[in-house]
């Protein structure tokens with residue numbers, strides 16, 4: 062891993078708090094692991110540690126102002142692009158609030174807003190500021206967006222309180238940052254296909270059969286697979302979601318269309334995750350015009366079963382890995398085990414859609430990971446965090 066790390070850059074963002082001096086140790090810890098570190102500071106941070114210290118330690122120019130460097134006319138974009146991981150340590154309450162809300166009024170905040178790199182944050186502040194509802198809300202925003210939060214620890218704070226708010230242990234911050242950096246290597250060179258969202262099965266030119274799937278879980282899986290280094294194709298049914306950064310999106314409407322596009326994408330892929338809520342039935346004779354109730358009766362609809370994408374492509378998978386979902390309202394584990402067998406896939410992610418924390422459209426999920434080897438209950442987390450847990454387990458099956 063050390064050789065690969067030598068090609069990587071952690072941008073270490075330091076904001077203005079007494080723990081800023083510990084960023085020097087964080088920088089050294091990352092350097093010892095073979096990583097290049099580029100330091101980005103807020104103006105306030107320079108009150109605690111001088112730029113000369115970080116410049117000497119990192120052997121790099123230190124980025125503080127949008128306008129100082131004559132050789133770099135757009136520093137927030139160039140620093141944002143350099144980052145393989147953006148580590149903000151220590152992160153003050155003010156800097157956290159700014160990045161949570163997209164405020165971009167200095168080099169630090171513009172760079173964080175511009176970067177596509179994963180974010181690791183290590184907050185440090187007075188206990189009152191830490192426990193303030195505003196700070197906790199901002200923390201939730203960042204966590205839901207996928208930021209990895211390290212600490213804070215409890216201990217003797219600069220203000221004299223012994224409480225939560227202390228910068229997490231330097232070794233822990235370094236280790237978590239390296240973990241995020243290294244996971245970009247795990248699926249490097251692998252191709253991953255994800256299906257997401259509902260399908261729409263036409264009844265006539267204006268009506269269709271669909272379901273309540275928002276597509277969020279599948280989109281998060283595609284995003285996570287990209288973060289773990291894979292080339293990702295997302296075959297998406299109609300959703301209102303923004304395409305994830307760095308992911309190829311292929312649009313599909315009906316189950317038949319989704320099967321065809323997923324099969325084409327899976328032809329040279331290593332892993333398929335079927336997270337779409339595919340319609341099980343489609344109208345047998347969709348009309349190409351709008352049906353008129355005064356002319357053609359619509360009180361019965363002849364349906365035919367759709368192809369099962371998961372089952373069909375599992376039968377064609379050879380030594381590749383296929384993962385399915387089981388959205389159930391009752392007897393979740395039992396139905397999921399039956400689906401694992403019936404569909405012939407390698408793992409099933411089972412969730413209880415009757416529970417508000419894991420239902421269609423929610424931002425959280427609570428799932429179980431079920432393989433022939435056994436069953437693992439994963440903790441309740443944001444769909445983004447759950448996606449990382451799934452990709453982590455899927456990559457073990459691929460290895």
Ligand code: CTP
Nearest residue numbers: 335336337339367368369370371385386387388
């Ligand atoms: N699936 C699929 N194609 C279908 C139906 C389902 O690929 N035509 C996939 C889903 O993407 C999911 C898994 O099969 O990964 C299970 O879907 P689910 O709707 O839970 O199960 P069904 O097979 O539809 O069975 P049932 O409706 O009886 O629960």
